[in-house]
Amino acid sequence: MKKFKLFINNEWVDAENGKTFLTYNPCTGEPIAEMAYGSAADTRKAIAAADAAFRSGCWSGLDVETRGQYLHRVADILQDRLEEFARWEAMDTGKPIRETRTIDIPLAIRAFHFHADNMKALNGKVIPVPGQPLFDYTTYEPYGVVGSIAPWNFPIHLLTRSIAAALAAGNTVVCKAATLTPVTSQMLAEVFLEAGVPAGVYNIVSGSGGVVGEELLASDEVAMVALTGSEEVGRRLMAASSQAKRIKPLSLELGGKSPIIVEPDCDMNGALNSVILGFCMNQGEVCVSTSRLLLNDAIYDEFMEKLVRRVQKIKIGDCLNDDTQMGSLISADHRKTVHGFVERALAAGGKLACGGHMLTEAPYDKGCFYAPTIIENVTPDMELFQEEVFGPVLAVTRYKTLDEAVELANATRFALGASIFTENIRKMYWLAEKVDAGTMWMNCATKSNIETPFGGNRNSGLGREDGVEGLLEYLKVKNHIWYMGEQYDNFFDFEDE
Incomplete structure (x- = not known):
């Protein structure tokens, strides 16, 4: 039986309280892995590591080409381990391995490749301002630490479509693995380590959503939270975000009845x-x-x-x-x-x-x-x-x-x-x-592509994942106004002294 610790700041660490839990193959009822059971304190350590990494510029300060090279390397390693990941994803979720081989793992690989290149193609713009001597232009900036809460039904595919965009944009991430299906999210840390991604960029904590998720929302160091989950959980996140000292943008992909x-x-x-x-x-x-x-x-x-x-x-x-x-x-x-x-x-x-x-x-x-x-x-x-x-x-x-x-x-x-x-x-x-x-x-059904936007209207969620639109969810727009006139505005009609 495989055993996993928490992955914080590029190190495998035990949960602070020493607690663990088992995850089971739903087809057989047999335990397949032992996971560290993260606490609020463990989550705070992961957030601190991600925040320090972001502030240091070891990731956000890289040019998009270099960040992209890291993400392409992550995708290539995941490709080399496709069969291994496909087997674990099948055992952890109970879904057929024919699906994990052809859908779950390939989509995770494509997410890293796509967003690594997608970010390189993203540009700000110059905006003409009528009647004023202004040079106005926009740029995109990462938010900082992104908390990503993964669902149990597509644990690696729906996690990676979120974090691939967040990381390509220059954010660092703290991920909450689904308690029922945490294995491949933890295995992904092995891939990041092998790819040489700087410490603190990818952190993964397995444990209760009520503990880890709430800490992500409560922390002032977390700038944004992304969730794929139920309408009920989405509502709880919105309520918790409104009560937090720092109001966070949320990306919510919730339920459906298509x-x-x-x-x-x-x-x-x-x-x-x-x-x-x-x-x-x-x-x-x-x-x-x-x-x-x-x-x-x-x-x-x-x-x-x-x-x-x-x-x-x-x-x-x-x-x-x-x-x-x-x-x-x-x-x-x-x-x-x-x-x-x-x-x-x-x-x-x-x-x-x-x-x-x-x-x-x-x-x-x-x-x-x-x-x-x-x-x-x-x-x-x-x-x-x-x-x-x-x-x-x-x-x-x-x-x-x-x-x-x-x-x-x-x-x-x-x-x-x-x-x-x-x-x-x-x-x-x-x-x-x-x-x-x-x-x-x-004339088709349930198709989803990394290259195209995905998300819901009404109670099915807020924002979009995938596509250029999905990348933009993890970026702030900054407007720059540069006065190009011969003299500054004299709104109050002061005389030059």
Whole structure:
């Protein structure tokens, strides 16, 4: 069993109180690593190290080319260790290794490469000011210490999309590893060490969100905090930030309840596969899971028959089996939560099309497996229509007109993503304009790219990750006003003495 200490100022250190905790493979229930359990004092040490590194200029003072070279080196080392990281990510999360090999680790690698180059292409601008002899120009500056709070569903991918941008911008970081899935975040420290990144630039503390996260918000030395997590946690961070002595900008990527609208003129095979991907990938533990199927009445029966047949063929199994298509939910408690949503939906009038049960017989008896579930007759007043389940559960709602589809799509407090399937270009454009979402997928679902902005509207979050927009979240804009006239302003009409 692997053992990890905290990584502070380029050193592996025990938690101050000596506490540790175990992390488990959700597919087998077996412990896979022992982690140091960081305290508030440990977090303060990490913050102090990051603050000292930032103030010293050992990172922020480097030119963007040199910082980029470090980040490219981090990406290259991670590429060399891809298979190792993929195995640990699969074991820690319960997701299939085919996903960690092709999605999680490659996206983490791309994040460092992209933002290393992205920063080099970023320029300030000169702004003409009418009627005044002024030379006005803007520059970008890093905030300082950035606190990054990682989620448990994509522990390394969603951490690196945040810190790659923050580091490329010249900030230093203190990361809070997800308690349920902390391994690869800690392993990333080995990569930074090997890449020769200066001490204090990357610090990682594993432990309770209520302790480590609160300390990041309370500290006057932390200039900004980024979170990927639930709406509830996002609200707590906003409240805590407002009470802190230093008000911090927050980057919040929160929950979703993304709709997928399927029109009669769709490519049915593509729509079917995308619906399944949308609610079953990563066991449905995805913030942008397209977990609400809005299905046109004209193709409802045919589409549902084919959908159920395909879903029932999904290969569920151990995360390290190459042919596994869906793994285990993260924990027994979370599986109970998911099942509770299903039970309440059926009691409220939903109709079970398939699934709806825990998988507890061998070979699933040691893990936290749940059958992919489809529930029909879901109406906007039902909990399953409104709330994020974070599991492989699809809520199906019929509609007849495009106006009705738009109304249903926008009928939740979330607006993270939305998907549309139609072969009619004009209809596609109209729907994309009318549906409120941070990302619109057109004839696809749940795609996310490091090169393009990602984030939500309404209660799905604040700010954007990825793309140029994601980099700008970690930079301050400074305006410079240079008076170029022959004499200074004499607003009060003083005579020259």
